[in-house]
Amino acid sequence: MSRTRTRSRTSRRLGSRTTRRLGVAASALLMASAVVPGPAHAEDAAEDVTDYAITVDPKAGGAKIDDTMYGVFYEDINRAADGGLYAELVQNRSFEYSTADHASYTPLTSWSVTGSAQTLDDEGRLHERNRTYLALGAGSSVTNSGYNTGISVERGEKYDFSVWARTDGRASLTVSLTDSGGALATARKVTARGGWAKYEATFTASRTSTTGRLTVATDRAAALDMVSLFPRDTFKGRENGLRKDLAEKIAALKPGFLRFPGGCLVNTGSMEDYSEESNWQRKRSYQWKDTIGPVEQRATNANFWGYNQSYGLGYYEYFQFAEDIGAMPLPVVPALVTGCGQNRATDDEELLRRHIQDTLDLIEFANGPVSSEWGRERARMGHPKPFRLTHLAVGNEENLPAEFFARFERFRAAIETEYPEITVISNSGPDDAGTTFDTAWRLNREAGVDMVDEHYYNSPQWFLQNNDRYDSYDREGPQVFLGEYASQGNAWRNALAEAAFMTGLERNADIVKLASYAPLLANEDYVQWSPDMIWFNNHASWGSANYETQKLFMTNVGDRVVPSAATSTPSVSGPVTGAVGLSTWATSAAYDDVTVTGENGETLFSEDFGGGASRWTHTGGGSWSVRDGRYVQTDEAAENTMVTAGDTSWQNYDLSVQATKMSGKEGFLIAFGVQDTGNYYWWNLGGWNNTSSAVEQAVDGGKSTLLAKPHSIETGRAYDIDIKVRGRQVTLYLDGEEWGSFTDDKPAEPFRQVVTEDARTGDLIVKVVNAQPAAARTAIDLGGAKVASKARVTTLAAAPDAVNTETQTPVKPEKSVVGGVADRFTYTFPAHSVTFLRIERR
CATH class of the missing domain: 2.60.120.260 (Galactose-binding domain-like)
Structure with missing residues (x-):
């Protein structure tokens, strides 16, 4: 297909609007510059072409990017340790499996x-x-x-x-x-x-x-x-070592840090010692001293994710692995406030002092001389030299910010007194926003904490909408460790959205100091959480599309950000539109008196279930029936039991419903703006084990939280729920009182870029994400930089729904060399692509 082929009506319209925004000089540049070919297939794969411009200022100062910018987060989830990274081939080797681990387990399981x-x-x-x-x-x-x-x-x-x-x-x-x-x-x-x-x-x-x-x-x-x-x-030939193919895939990322051992493993379960009375605390929290020494003397434990963990892969092996792959070790210790839906805080002063001392002992184990108690233990295990620990996190995703922070301060004070060189990391709870997040950040700022760990898992759209998340963070406040993040899927569209977001992380490298995708590993036959970066079975492993994106960024970071700017894509959005729905999640609930009223007062829908529920469509699981004039879902184990009614074209309406939780772990969910099973909004009342209520938006099956508050729902109480939808603004009422409101009007920008410089080679690295179905013909102005006429190009491009598997790898890097590079040149970035241009400075 010729590069000069006439574009479609859509691309001509976008191109002309873009040109007007660029001004006369940039417009001339777009028209006059020679087009540098991308990969041979790039433009053939997309008929539309949209025009953009990138301007670079190589002389301006930019943020320094630390060597530890990108790392990996390891948690024993999805059988990531036993049966995974830990190379042991025998399952349940010490006959310790128990019903405390899983209801079906016995000592002879496997x-x-x-x-x-x-x-x-x-x-x-x-x-x-x-x-x-x-x-x-x-x-x-x-x-x-x-x-x-x-x-x-x-x-x-x-x-x-x-x-x-x-x-x-x-x-x-x-x-x-x-x-x-x-x-x-x-x-x-x-x-x-x-x-x-x-x-x-x-x-x-x-x-x-x-x-x-x-x-x-x-x-x-x-x-x-x-x-x-x-x-x-095994990896590096180590005894009691790691599975080679998995360890090599992690090493190939060249991670700047290794965060371990979790995750929800860290701050769930009992914080107590093992004892006969408590069945040896088979649900004891992950504590580092349980995991060192001769393997036959290490404990086993009930894993939070529903199986047994042997601790054959323990703290010594984590430190050794970090050293082997050139990564900074970053352990996480419990703060005596549970998380991940458990939400308990201990007031046992003796227990708190013991855990603080255990943390000080951990630092000594990592860094202490062989003459010290725990340095001597490290030497006995085979590593007399210190592991050079510099960062340590206390706590993980606590949903009780005040209780957590009071205990965190005790840990921090003790560590800073004895080891002032250690950076002590706090956290901001389990989500990217909401009351817990705001409270935690306020406490961290007021106390002058060095670094705060943020976690969030959201839809691809959220990542496209929030490239600017860290632009406005206070540069005088704590730095950010983005310890866990991922869009909700392993398809190429997910990796594209994450790549677009990562350009914003790099642009803000002065405030975002550490970042790691999560989770890292998943055994395809033992999955508790998805998506994951690396998948495996007992004989093979493969990197997901997300892995390929992470690897491209992590191996081409650069040392400083070179200021740059790009034009944007025109965005047009209409009102929130869609039908209504009812759902439950691990709960039995009853619904009554559902009414949808138009903005002028006309009744669009009314249902009192006196005549059955024939107008409702069952799109999820569960067991729905009409009982005593109410629509009831009775299966407490079922998740996402959505039923829907109405017209997908509805807009500007009021939804009213009465809901009652009958039994179960959570509350109930009221949906609006429902287009189909993967695209809707819902008000999740009493979610996350009945600890929080939130409005979530689902886009193509991936959900993001738009508004969240700590909140629980009472069993047996009838709640009056009203949702007012006007344009893209939504206001929510609970029992006649306004509960909250939001406006969903942030554009999802598909064209993102960042430019960095490699200090060793002097290369400019132009990183461009084009997450749209149209190729992006882009005028690039390098701001007078003298550069070589050729550039090395690495491109990831695939269909949005492409997924890497054991046998097929549609998402993989393609390398090429292009000519025609100059101070000003044009490059066409393929549709649905991530492209890195390495341009040599002269």
Whole structure:
């Protein structure tokens, strides 16, 4: 297709309006500059072309970008540790699975027994924190099924087996590795004698398989624990090491920091010590001292995300991994205020002092000399040199800002007294706005906190709308650590929106000092949260579209921002338009007297359910029926049970409904502006385990919070709810009192850019995101900079719904070299693309 082909009516209209905004000089530049080709397919993929201009001022001062700008956030969610980054191939290796972890678990989950065996928790155990062991009868065997489809091995690779065993005399243990096709390696024999001892053997796989099974058989009665199989080829060859392909994908990002171990793991569960009375606190919060020392002496614990975590991957391994990939370690410790919907604060002074001391001990473990107590422990584990810890976060997403901050101040004071060189990071709760966010930020500013951790997961539209989020942040206040963020999906449209937002992060590198996409890892067969950056199973891993975007930014950061500006895309938006809906989330609720009235008082819809509910369309789950003149949803386990009624063309109306929570975890949801199952607004009353109420907007299935307040709903109480929609302004009333209002009128800009400079090479890096279906023909003015005539180009471009999988990678970088680069030149950025131009300075 020719570069001079006539554009469509839409592109001509946008182009002419853009040209008028640019003025005479820029208009001449658009008309006169030579067009530099992008990738060969770029313009062929889109018939429309929209005109833009980017102006760069290379002589002006710009924000310094720290080496730690972008990093990774690791949490043991989606089986990210056991069965994931931790290379152990045996699931439930120490027989510690319990109903405290998951209702279906037993100590023999993932094991099958031939003959006689029983699991015991008595004085004969291996260690007080490794409670359960297996008593295997003479002539019996036990087989482990691994993760996903089984134990994965590759032909020619070595695998190290170990087991702790105890016998009254002498027992011969036969260890075999098989699948349905037979042996995967030559069986091994070890002889166990007397008390608990560790026995080892090595397999060399004769075939490749993803469905392997590990079997241990004994000729005489024996007690077994810590049955383990590790690939010899771990990341950096480390014992008790990391799965190589996953670790290498993380390392390839060149992260500036590694935040660990979570997440909701940090501040959920009990903060108490292990004890017999509390079943050894099987839901104990993540505490670093539980995770170090010999692996057979480490605790296991109930993971917040619904499974067991072994702590084989512990704080020592996290620090070691950070060092191995050149990242700054950034641990997060609990502040004794729970989060993630639990919302409790402890007033136990002794417990608080103990946790503060544990945090001081952690710093000593990381940085202390080998002559110190915890520095000596680090050295015993194999690392006499300090890990050079500089940053530490206290707390995670607490929804009780006052309670959290009172305790945070105690931690900060103690750390700054003993370790003034450590930056202590606070946080602002679980969302990007709302009462909790505002209160937390006020407390942080007033106390002069160094850095505040923000978290948010929103729709692609929100990220396109909020590129300027940090433009107005107080430069005299705390700096920002954007510790968790993602748009809600792993398609290319999601990564595009995140890329557009990241140009704003870089532009504000003086205030946004650290940023990390989250979550990092997901096992495709054990998903608690999606989207995620890297996906895997027991034999393969692949980077999502989001991973490719993060990698492009993280490996081309630059050292300073070069001030630049770009023209924008005309935006036209009409009123909020759509039908109405009712829904529940893990709750049973009843609805009555639904009325929709036009702005002139005419009745558009009225429903008292006296004649049934035939006018309502069921679009979600749940069990809806009319009972005693009310529309009732009775399934407490069901989520998003939406039913809708009315016309998608409705606008400027009042919605009234009476709602009653009957039972369950949350409240109820009233929808308006409903276009379809993925595009609507709803007022979520008593959400997040009945701790908060918020208005959320769904766009193509991804939701963003527009307004939020701490709030709960009473069971059995009838609430009168009124929603007034006028244009794009919405006002909400609860029992006749105004609850809040908002105006949804912020444009979603699809064309974003930032320019940085690489101090080592002198390159200008022009980073452009074009998240629209039209190519963007762009006049680039480098402000008089003397540059080479060619530029190195990296482009990510794909269909908006493209998703990377194990077998297909539609989103991947394409590299090219283009000519015709000068102080002023034109480049056409493909539709739905992220493009980096590396331009050499002369």
